[in-house]
Amino acid sequence: MNFATFDLNLLRVLDALFREGSTVKAARRLALSQSAVSGALSRLRHALDDPLFLRQGNRLVATDFAVGLQEPLRQELERIEAMLSQPDPFDPATASGVFRISASDFFAEMLMPPLADLLYRTAPGIRAQLVDLVPHDYVQSLERRNADLALIPDTAVPDWVSRAPLFRSPFHVIARRDNPGIAGLAFGGPMPIDTFCRLHHVLFSPEGNLTAMGDAALTRVGRRRQVAMTVPVFSGVCRAVSESDLIALVPAQLAAKVAGSFGLQVFRPPMQIDPPLIIGIWHRRSDRAPLAAWMRGQVFELMRALDG
Secondary structure, three states: HHHHHHOOHHHHHHHHHHHHHHHHHHHHHOOHHHHHHHHHHHHHHHHHHHOOOEEEOOOOEEOOHHHHHHHHHHHHHHHHHHHOOOOOOOOOOOOOOEEEEOOOOHHHHHHHHHHHHHHHHOOEEEEEEEOOOOOHHHHHHHOOOOEEEEEEEEEOOOOOOEEEEEEEEEEEHHHHHHHHHOOOOOOOOOOOOOHHOOOOOEOOOOOOOOOOOHHHHHHHOOOOOOOEEOOOOOOHHHHHHOOOOOOOEEHHHHHHHHHHOEEEEEEEOOOOOOOEEEEEEHHHHHOHHHHHHHHHHHHHHHHOOOOO
16 A cells, blocks of 8 residues: 555544445545545555455445554544644643743743742643753754754844743843942932942853943943943852942842842933833744743733733
8 A cells, every 4th residue: 555645534434434334424434426436446445455345235344454453543543633633722720841941040030930839720730941052043942952942132033933022121230239439329320420320340241242232331421330240140240249349230129029029229210221122922833822821911910910
């Protein structure tokens, strides 16, 4: 038999003949004419080189070869039907699985704690993993980190990627409370540009870059800052600021959350920095995957609460 040219629809006819033992009843079961079923049986006999059924009175009796096909064929057809059927409604309370999120450690502070609480209460069988982004090409985190979701600054994405806007992330300046360079400044107000440019900075950069959005904003007003070091994680930036006279630009949401625990004061930057849009991206193949879709919905709801 040449499987490449075999008509797989014939297998449904064969299964109906096994179940009904009659071309008339099989035709009724399949909503076909009796002649169509008889023609299909003829093609099956030719393709499989076996009579398949012999007439005994008014009933068809399967040959020994056909009997050997009956149960495996039924199992395969049921498996294919299950594969193509709509899944049962997703129930997070009974679901189990792993959901991998690729993102910066900003989300270790801003996402993972509330997500941990949510999963513990509503989906105890689902485990969430936070993994690093692929440097220089964040979209590739979906493939190279095997991530179900990546949380990144807005960027063009290829056709195989789905995206959703989440929140905008403005920047604030952080400094330790007893940093002599901020003496006399009103906490929560704007940091004077001379102070901002005079003090040395810690720059968040997973790739080790010495410039970022803040530098572009300073260039537009004809100023420069002094970057003393780069750190690949926000937690390291905050720690370095809290234990030195360095300052840093960090996302405003993060500054507000960690200022108390790190002993920091927060200021508005002296120049206009357009807040970047943070988006969620995922592989289109997972658009309808029940667990992945539910987890994306939970993450997106938590993250959109950061907007504004």
